[in-house]
Amino acid sequence: MLPILITGKSGRMGQAVIEATEINPGTTIGATHDAGENLDDAVKASKCIIDFTVHTFSTSLIETALRHKVPVVMGTTGHTEAELQTIHAAAKIIPIVHAPNFSVGVNTLFWLTSRAARILKQDAFDIEVTEMHHRHKIDAPSGTARRLLDILNEETGTSYKEDVAHGRFGNIGPRKAKEIGMHTLRGGDVVGDHTVMFAADGERVELTHKASSRMTFASGAVRAALWLIDKPAGLYDMQDVLELK
Numbered sequence: 110m111l112p113i114l115i116t117g118k119s120g121r122m123g124q125a126v127i128e129a130t131e132i133n134p135g136t137t138i139g140a141t142h143d144a145g146e147n148l149d150d151a152v153k154a155s156k157c158i159i160d161f162t163v164h165t166f167s168t169s170l171i172e173t174a175l176r177h178k179v180p181v182v183m184g185t186t187g188h189t190e191a192e193l194q195t196i197h198a199a200a201k202i203i204p205i206v207h208a209p210n211f212s213v214g215v216n217t218l219f220w221l222t223s224r225a226a227r228i229l230k231q232d233a234f235d236i237e238v239t240e241m242h243h244r245h246k247i248d249a250p251s252g253t254a255r256r257l258l259d260i261l262n263e264e265t266g267t268s269y270k271e272d273v274a275h276g277r278f279g280n281i282g283p284r285k286a287k288e289i290g291m292h293t294l295r296g297g298d299v300v301g302d303h304t305v306m307f308a309a310d311g312e313r314v315e316l317t318h319k320a321s322s323r324m325t326f327a328s329g330a331v332r333a334a335l336w337l338i339d340k341p342a343g344l345y346d347m348q349d350v351l352e353l354k
């Protein structure tokens with residue numbers, strides 16, 4: 110049985126991960142943690158950490174994981190460049206799965222998006238991405254949407270800084286051919302919706318994923334923990350866990 114430290118225990122995802130860990134026959138709860146509690150004490154009883162908290166906590170979490178040489182499954186989104194550097198540097202010493210989305214469906218959407226972008230070329234097809242989440246979500250666009258944009262940028266030879274247009278307002282003029290639109294919606298209790306749209310003259314392709322339960326993310330994270338436990342140091346994502354690469 111793999112004992113797991115679950116951070117953010119009172120959070121929406123923390124609660125789902127506790128349930129997923131209890132259900133999985135290969136895992137057990139080593140400890141749980143919330144803001145203000147001692148993380149070093151919590152990590153001692155565990156062989157892996159699953160973290161869904163807030164980006165500002167990630168640096169101290171990673172430092173603790175390094176001190177105790179414990180693998181980390183990181184689902185938290187909204188990191189700054191500096192925080193990402195800390196995670197990437199730590200992955201040279203401990204194994205880390207860092208994924209903006211642990212659902213099998215979204216990871217299939219990543220795969221489909223890359224294939225669709227290769228076929229539906231930007232000289233004919235305009236690309237727009239939308240995401241919608243519950244009213245409590247604090248980062249935008251979602252980590253999943255950021256990954257979709259990375260995939261689209263890579264496939265189309267565009268860049269996040271220069272070619273992604275976040276929303277539109279006022280006299281913006283005609284759409285630029287290389288532009289990729291990004292639109293964030295927030296409201297109600299939406300668990301997580303993402304759409305990639307390829308719109309041409311006379312036709313439109315829409316790839317949509319809708320999550321209706323956080324258990325899809327939580328059980329994916331537990332699956333990632335079981336996969337990670339005997340891996341060497343390195344930075345992995347859910348595509349590695351699902352062998353989609």
Ligand SMILES: NC(=O)C1=CN([C@@H]2O[C@H](COP(=O)(O)OP(=O)(O)OC[C@H]3O[C@@H](n4cnc5c(N)ncnc54)[C@H](OP(=O)(O)O)[C@@H]3O)[C@@H](O)[C@H]2O)C=CC1
Binds near residue numbers: 123166186211252
């Ligand atoms: N990769 C994926 O598949 C998914 C990723 N996410 C991401 O997971 C993260 C959490 O989402 P969600 O569960 O909805 O958020 P919640 O706000 O419901 O939960 C956040 C948790 O983090 C804790 N926390 C906040 N600040 C700190 C801190 N400084 N130190 C330690 N713990 C802290 C909170 O504790 P307290 O309540 O005491 O403040 C709370 O338990 C987000 O970044 C979200 O985008 C979400 C779903 C899926």
Ligand SMILES: O=C(O)C1=N[C@H](C(=O)O)C[C@H](O)C1
Binds near residue numbers: 254
């Ligand atoms: O905060 C959330 O709720 C979610 N966050 C992740 C993200 O930012 O992509 C994944 C999921 O869509 C739910």
